[in-house]
Amino acid sequence: MRRQTFFCSIDGFDTHDTQLDEHASLLGEFSEAVGDFHDATQALGFAEDVTLFTASDFNRTYSPNGKGSDHAWGSHQFVVGGAVQGGRLYGSMPVTAVGGPDDTSNRGAWIPTTSIDEYSATLARWFGVSDSEMSVVLPNIGRFANPNLGFLG
Numbered sequence: 001m002r003r004q005t006f007f008c009s010i011d012g013f014d015t016h017d018t019q020l021d022e023h024a025s026l027l028g029e030f031s032e033a034v035g036d037f038h039d040a041t042q043a044l045g046f047a048e049d050v051t052l053f054t055a056s057d058f059n060r061t062y063s064p065n066g067k068g069s070d071h072a073w074g075s076h077q078f079v080v081g082g083a084v085q086g087g088r089l090y091g092s093m094p095v096t097a098v099g100g101p102d103d104t105s106n107r108g109a110w111i112p113t114t115s116i117d118e119y120s121a122t123l124a125r126w127f128g129v130s131d132s133e134m135s136v137v138l139p140n141i142g143r144f145a146n147p148n149l150g151f152l153g
Contacts, residue, residue, distance in 0.1 A: 002127070002128040003126075003127050010029065010033070012026055013058065015068055016066075017067045017068050018067065018068065019067060019068035021067075034052060034080060038052065038081070042082075047082035049083075050082070051079060051080070051123070052080045052081055053077065053079040053080075054078055055077065056074075056077070057116065058071070059071070059073055059074055059109075061105065061107040061108045062108020062110075063107040063108045070107065072105075072107075072108070072109035072110070073111060074116060079151055083153050084151060084152060084153075085151050085153055086151075090114060090149045090151050091113045091149075092114075093113075094110035094113060096108070096110065115140075115144050117141050117144055118144050118145075118149055121134055121147045122148050122149045122150070122151055122152055124137055126152045
């Protein structure tokens with residue numbers, strides 16, 4: 001790899017009954033941290049060389065189970081940095097109707113339209129993984145239509 005990797009995490013999103021009380025605060029903390037980090041990369045002059053991305057398979061159902069909701073399929077991800085081809089949605093939004101065509105549970109557990117493998121392959125290319133090595137890094141990538149989503153320049 002030609003790039004360094006740093007990992008950080010924030011937990012506490014498995015809120016269940018306290019979701020209404022805690023979710024806005026957690027998202028605010030996360031938003032502030034991402035904004036501050038991106039601002040620092042710009043101020044230091046290396047925003048073009050830094051890409052911040054989320055990685056989570058955690059989501060919630062739309063329909064509540066009291067004051068919160070249950071676990072669901074994968075979630076939306078986002079990527080921030082100077083190399084990002086931003087301002088676009090990659091993949092497509094599901095039909096967000098409970099019991100609709102994309103709901104697997106009749107509770108608002110919608111099926112993702114873009115695989116984590118496609119997302120990861122796009123990031124892996126930025127990290128320097130070649131097309132010939134991609135199936136070693138992501139063995140299931142051949143099962144998906146978009147091995148490069150195009151969000152990184």
